[in-house]
Amino acid sequence: MRMGDTLMSGFQSLSSHRLRSSLTVLGILIGIAAVILTVGFGEGASSSVAAEISSLGSNLLIVQPGSTTNSSGVQLGFGSASTLSVEDAVALTSHYVAPDVAGAVPVVSGSEELVAGSKNWTTTLTGTTAGYLFVRSRSVGDGSFFTSAQVADGADVVVLGATTAQELDVGVGSTVDVNGLPLQVIGILDTAGSSGSTDEDDMALVPISTAQLQVLGSGSSVSTIYVKAVSNQALGAAYQEVDGELLALHHISTPADADFTITTQQSLVAASSSVDSTLTKLLAGIAALSLIVGGIGVMNIMLVAVTERVREIGLRKAVGATAGDIRRQFLSEASMLGLSGGLAGALIGSVGAEVLPHWADVSLSLSPVAVVGSVVVAVGIGLMSGVYPATRAARLEPIDALRNE
């Protein structure tokens, strides 16, 4: 039997059971669409993570207090104790002890309500030093940043993020009240966009002494020291220098007992992207599973078809069909089910990848390889699911098949 005739006759018998064929195709369709969307989700997540790394500045080290061993011998996680000081940050800026460190700033922060006239706005109030702009790669659009002298004096000044200034409807020269303390706005930061869940434009920066003594009341402790390495390549060396210097300053002889934790932006991002990739793998597993279920659907319907069409098979054999003709007919029907499911699934998956990001906060990037690959996989699944039913059909003796009532 000619190939074209085999396909034609397969198509005819599938279209004579329209509902059944469509339901079977639906099984494959859902699997393929799920695979395409999952792969798109995974790729979208990894590309947005890459974008995040570059926006944060990759040569930044973050030193946080903690990881201390308390009296009962329990190791505490980072952030659980206040062991860092402004002096630590100052020491790190020395070119003698840390030649690979370009700058280091101490930071202390808390959530505070800012009041300007009739408006109020709650934001992260951060106390820091004059080096902040350089270390965090930020710049002031309007006005100026506070000086070292203002930091030393504990001046009542504040620099606002663009969003914060807008929400409070204030500009350079205005006065903002925090906890009853009037602060003069001396500068507005340029916008930086958001990284992850943090809006980098919603913040209030004050001299660290002002924050520690008048606003937050946090004493002399520091919640974070940001350290900027001279270059991306020097990050490793800077890490070693910071680690060594802080251990020396804190009189700790065993590195395992360190009362601080140093992390890099990459390690933070890597942690979040590994969560993403675990999620992606889980989803891909579910998608693959649904494809297998779709394949079982094809096999099931083909087995039903063989049982139902025993007389037809017998008749076809009686008028000259060989076992191979019958096998090819059923295989072509099964792979056509796979192909239709694959094509429809690819279409719906692609449309979904275009439409979903408009509805939900997900980034999906459509991969042509995944689309083409999944159609091929769908045909393969159809074929594989068809092998057993087709072989059963081909083995039927014409006379046994015809005798079946």
Place this chain on the structure above:
Amino acid sequence: MAPEHASARRSALLELEGIWKTYRSGALAVDALRGVSLRVGRGEFVAVMGPSGSGKSTLMHILGCLDVPSAGRYILEGRDVSALDDGQLAEVRSRRIGFVFQQFNLLASLDAVRNVELPLLYSDTSRADRRRLALEALERVGLADRVDHRPGELSGGQQQRVAIARALVSEPNLILADEPTGNIDSQASAEVMNLLLDLHGEGRTIVVITHEAEVAATAGRTVRMRDGAIVGDPVPSGAPA
């Protein structure tokens, strides 16, 4: 001395020699055919009669290469069919034999012309030739105006005529009919029998199984079977060619 009969003088189209067919189910073995020998000459019209269970259907299936004998030899147009493999048997079924069933066995999802095309589908005939030959065959059975009807839209007699068109579309020398009039009314029966007579008139060899004496009377020779053996045949099986 055996009586002189037409078939003895013709060359043989098919020859059965000591055919046995045994069906086994578990420990039980049933002999459906017990040593049947039969010789049918070219252009003969043979009727096979016998009560239910006499083995006539089994005989027909073996003649039609739908089933293989457990023992014995079957020579069709000079070839030993018992030695053919699955592919060769399929080719014999598609080119040399036309089968007409009591149940018509048309495919409900295909219209008349596609049903008739079916044997040609398996003999590597081009699409255009298939259509032309199928339309010609339908015209010969008087159904030129019903080519695009599906079996469900045709009467029993019309369905059987479609089945006859399907049996003759590949121009086989041998046409086998298993109770072709068993499921249709008497007027349609007459039409079907007339068609078979026409085909016989064209020189085709026809073997028909029947219960009905009138049908048997149409044939030139009636073979009677009982309990898996031939009990009456005007042409003795051992007769020399």
